[in-house]
Amino acid sequence: MPPDTLNASIACESTSSVRRSWRAWVIGPFEVLFAMALIVWLLTLPALFDWYYPALRVSPHPNDASQVVRWLAGNKVERALYLATVDGKLRAKELRHFSDVRRVFRNLPQVVAGLGLVLSIAALALRPSRQELARAQVSGLTFWAVLLLTVGGLAWWNWALFFAWVHHPFFGDTSWRLPDNCYSLQLFPGWFWRVMAATVLLTPAAALACLAWLLRPRQKVVST
Numbered sequence: 001m002p003p004d005t006l007n008a009s010i011a012c013e014s015t016s017s018v019r020r021s022w023r024a025w026v027i028g029p030f031e032v033l034f035a036m037a038l039i040v041w042l043l044t045l046p047a048l049f050d051w052y053y054p055a056l057r058v059s060p061h062p063n064d065a066s067q068v069v070r071w072l073a074g075n076k077v078e079r080a081l082y083l084a085t086v087d088g089k090l091r092a093k094e095l096r097h098f099s100d101v102r103r104v105f106r107n108l109p110q111v112v113a114g115l116g117l118v119l120s121i122a123a124l125a126l127r128p129s130r131q132e133l134a135r136a137q138v139s140g141l142t143f144w145a146v147l148l149l150t151v152g153g154l155a156w157w158n159w160a161l162f163f164a165w166v167h168h169p170f171f172g173d174t175s176w177r178l179p180d181n182c183y184s185l186q187l188f189p190g191w192f193w194r195v196m197a198a199t200v201l202l203t204p205a206a207a208l209a210c211l212a213w214l215l216r217p218r219q220k221v222v223s224t
Helices: 003-043 046-056 062-072 078-084 092-105 108-126 130-157 159-171 183-187 190-214
Strands: none
Touching (some): 003 046, 003 108, 046 062, 062 092, 092 183
16 A cells, blocks of 8 residues: 555545544543433432332331422422421421522433433434444543542542532522531431432442443354
């Protein structure tokens, strides 16, 4: 092959490789963000909550916990939540905190829809091949690993500060600072939040790993 033709072929292959890598890095991280947002939203749905919460056995008050989640999904006033719980009663500060939580929860469908729309537009505009989709899953897993290491590192470095950083943008300075003996922490103790965090963080990685396996290059069978 002439040198000029060889150089042109190498340049073309290099450009094609960069294009495939760029497409993968556009799609993969958005897949992770979309999956995480979708899982958070699903976990807040009363019907699903009533299924998984009793199975976790994190609290002896599943009915009151269900009442809280149903209140979060509705439009009733704080007094209605106060009256709905039977085994224990929420304090005024706890009720205000749940009002803040409901305000955040109401944005979850829009966040999921927005990320889903961006992901759909990217897929339609880029029209990735099967190989590029497989690369996207690897890019998504890499993005997920960096995110996990960053979040985990910050939490390990200073848990109290990290906890404050996570809560402050959504709930302000004081709404989420509840006493250790409050009824909210009996309904939703630390074990519950660890399970929820693991679900939100690990499920996208499992989904992307499965997709990467399904999209892997297929070996051609050579007949003899």
